[in-house]
Amino acid sequence: xxxxxxxxxxxxxxxxxxxxxAPRTDRLATPACPLVGSAGERTLQQRYGTGDRARRFYDTxxxxxxxxAMRAFVARQEFMFLATSDARGNCDxxxxxxxxxxxxxxxxxxxxxPDYRGNGVMASLGNISExxxxxxxxxxxxxxxxxxxxxxxxxxxxxxxxxxxxxxLPVEAAxxxxxTRWVVADVHEAYIHCSKFIPRLRSDGSxxxxxxxxxxxxxxxxxx
Numbered sequence: 001x002x003x004x005x006x007x008x009x010x011x012x013x014x015x016x017x018x019x020x021x022a023p024r025t026d027r028l029a030t031p032a033c034p035l036v037g038s039a040g041e042r043t044l045q046q047r048y049g050t051g052d053r054a055r056r057f058y059d060t061x062x063x064x065x066x067x068x069a070m071r072a073f074v075a076r077q078e079f080m081f082l083a084t085s086d087a088r089g090n091c092d093x094x095x096x097x098x099x100x101x102x103x104x105x106x107x108x109x110x111x112x113x114p115d116y117r118g119n120g121v122m123a124s125l126g127n128i129s130e131x132x133x134x135x136x137x138x139x140x141x142x143x144x145x146x147x148x149x150x151x152x153x154x155x156x157x158x159x160x161x162x163x164x165x166x167x168x169l170p171v172e173a174a175x176x177x178x179x180t181r182w183v184v185a186d187v188h189e190a191y192i193h194c195s196k197f198i199p200r201l202r203s204d205g206s207x208x209x210x211x212x213x214x215x216x217x218x219x220x221x222x223x224x
Contacts, residue, residue, distance in 0.1 A: 036062060062191045065108040066150070070190055073148055074111065074138060075101040083135035084127035092123050098177070103138075106166060109187050111150070112157070114172075114179030119213070125183070128154050134185055137193065141201035147193025154185040 036058040045051040066074070079097035096103075096113060103113040115125065128134065132153040139147040162182045163169055172178045 057191075062189060064189065065187055066105060066111070066190055067108075070148060071105045071108075073140070073144065073146075074103055074105055076144075077101070077103065077138045077140065079138075080113075081137040081139070082124055083137075084124050085131055085133065086127045087130040092127055094124055103136075104166075104169060106184070110184060111187065112162065112166075112169075112182045112184045114159075115156075115181045115183060116177055116179060125156055125181075128156060128183065134183075136185070139193065139198060141198060145195040145198055145200065147195075147198060149189070149191050149193055150185070150187055151189040152185045152187045154183050157182050157184050 037054070041054070042051075045054045063070075078100050079095060080103060081093060082096055083091065083093045085091045098114065098116070103111055105111045132155065134152060134154045136150040136152075137147060138150070158181050159179050162184065
């Protein structure tokens with residue numbers, strides 16, 4: 001009898017306990033959580049007295065999709081900075097570049113960029129395979145003089161699979177620039193990086209520089 005009572009209590013007790021809400025994985029307001037941003041942001045806004053200013057920014061600038069102006073901006077960009085982290089939170093940032101519009105806006109809530117051949121380490125893709133959260137930063141140092149942040153969750157998609165749904169994706173002429181896979185990111189946040197601290201840069205028209213993997217570390221010589 002005692003064993004039977006314990007068995008009943010073991011199964012019934014979880015149903016009687018209050019359920020805790022699942023942790024939020026996004027940063028935008030929802031009816032269940034009307035506050036925007038992370039808890040850390042809000043704590044520091046309160047400490048340093050920037051809450052009202054931050055709220056105005058959240059209300060007027062932060063979107064959960066790419067609007068027409070953002071889509072046009074991405075289509076003009078030749079490079080971006082990509083931030084990733086692994087399952088333990090170890091971070092990495094990298095640089096991605098290509099012809100104008102190499103990052104393709106698939107729709108208001110998704111964009112994709114090709115994964116070109118590199119050093120074979122696959123640091124960013126490795127992080128994405130563990131932790132899909134990504135942060136993209138597009139900076140225009142020229143005419144526009146503004147930046148665009150895009151935060152979201154990414155997946156790795158083979159070239160053939162993505163082209164099956166989006167046959168209009170371009171094919172690079174150079175074999176070394178042909179993507180065998182793409183990274184597709186769902187947009188969770190999109191907002192401006194204002195021009196206040198973005199310097200004006202101008203191309204000098206020089207020919208592209210050859211790759212130098214030994215710029216910082218010279219090749220090691222093997223002794224016999």
